[in-house]
Amino acid sequence: MATAVRGWFADTAGGLPATFWYLWVGLLINRAGAFAMLFLSLYLTAARGASESLAGVVVGAYGAGGAAGVLLGGVLADRWGRRSTLVAAHLVTAALMVALALSQHLGVIAALALLVGVTHSMPSPAFVAAIVDVVPEERRSRAFNLQFWAFNLGMAVASLLAGLLAEASYVALFLVDAAATLATAVLIAWKVPETLPSLRAYGPTKPAAAGRRPGLHTALTDRHFMIFVGLTFVLAVLTMQASTIMPLTMRADGLGPSAYGTVVALGGVLIVLGQLFVPRLIDRRRKGTVLAVSTALLAVGFGALAVADDLVFYLGACVVWTVGSMLAAPPNAQINADLAPPALRARYQSVFYLAFPAASFVAPTLGGFSLQSWGDGHWLVMGALGLLAAGGHLLAGPPRERRVAALRRTSATPAADEAARAPLPAPN
Known part of the structure; x- marks a missing residue:
């Protein structure tokens, strides 16, 4: 043991x-x-x-x-x-x-x-x-998994403390x-x-276009990266359904705010308890395949809401899409890191993160129109969109891996800062 x-x-x-x-x-x-x-x-x-x-x-x-x-x-x-x-x-x-x-x-x-x-x-x-x-x-991969876990654990604590402090x-x-x-x-x-990293450790970064210094435009014109960002945007739109459109569907099914709170709480508990077991599930597997599976799980979970009519069904669907979110977090961050030139790491991260505020606008805006027009058919549309994105990950994965391999061949790895990389000493 x-x-x-x-x-x-x-x-x-x-x-x-x-x-x-x-x-x-x-x-x-x-x-x-x-x-x-x-x-x-x-x-x-x-x-x-x-x-x-x-x-x-x-x-x-x-x-x-x-x-x-x-x-x-x-x-x-x-x-x-x-x-x-x-x-x-x-x-x-x-x-x-x-x-x-x-x-x-x-x-x-x-x-x-x-x-x-x-x-x-x-x-x-x-x-x-x-x-x-x-x-x-x-x-x-394990570092990004722990980062995602800390983010969600912190948000869970924040939600609890906020309610108590707001009362006071x-x-x-x-x-x-x-x-x-x-x-x-x-x-x-x-x-x-x-x-x-010092730019001298890597040598000059080749500009995306003659006469232009590398910058945000480098990320925005990186085809492999922008395809990845586009697929992440779809994943974010699916994830946002839980906080934007699902409450409206639950109300239409006669379920009140407490039922919605139960579904949201279940998702948070699953992440806090289960995220630490994700590395063993996804290590040594192709990142594109993991993302395809995770996006498909999101598609199935939200698509199933088309026939949901009671709290138990919503809770079951929540388990499915939450597992998808948990699997997606480490490879999403790792692919971003793999594609970014060392001198532009944070800029690539900033473009990647833009997918989430964009999704927070698109999900409720178009989702509300979709729900009003098609009713429960909205969730079938979400499921189909997610399955298409899962297929996109399978298609985009191999060329993206070839691109990453090419970047590794043409980039020298800088000497690591020993103080930064030194592991923490084992406790006595």
Whole structure:
């Protein structure tokens, strides 16, 4: 038994460098404390007297800032450095949260929400790029799996804490969020070295077009990468169905908010309990095949809602699509890392992350129209879309693997920073 546990732990979390674990703890603290914006609309209507329409505009401003922040964070992380971007973004976010807690004018709150959207999203590409910098290629799958697990565990904690704090004080909600964000900044500044590789270690990066320096346009004109981003966008649209369209279908089936909360809670519990077992399932398997299977599971899970009529059926479907999401997380991040030139890692991450805010707009907008027009047929459309994307992964996988192999042949691997890559010492 002990041998089996040690083997499982080694497959799941063994051999990762100390810097990764400091980044992981920072991400966990950041997500666990990032709960204030979850209650922004309630705060605006209950504490500041805003109308529902105005609250929607302010929340939308936060989302728009997030799209801009992802791109800004990617550019800064590649130019300025991962550590510098992470520390600066968290410090500014903490200050903005304090300002939000103390502001009363709705115009000021809207402007601050926009800025928080920018600074909240900036760390995402820097976090992932830093992980790619310090984790050896053969261990990245487990690192990305742990990153996805920390993100969801942190969000689960955030949801719980947010409800308790909101009952006591909305001001406390923002101040505790600011404190957690500040703690993340301090941890990164204290323990995480700068991981941005020197361009001299790789040699000059060949521009995508004559006379142009490599930049965001390099990622946007990378055919293999953009096909991958497009398929990820479909996966994100499917995933967003759970929080946008499914509640409407459940209400039509006579199921109330508590039933919806039960389905959402089940998905979170499955990820927190099961994500750590994913590496053993997918290691040594083709990433394109894993993504095809995961997308097919999402398609089947959401497609099955066309005939769902009770809570048990919804819970069963939730198990299917949640397993699909769990399988998709590590290879998605790893493919992104494989395709990105070392000097553009964060920029590639920023373009990849744009798929999610785009999906958060498309899923409810077109999904609402689809549900109104076709009723339960909407879920058959979602299932068909997911199956097409699964086929796309099977077709795109082999040429993408050839592209990655070619990149590896033409790129020299820099010497690793020994301090960054050194594993944490074993406990006494």
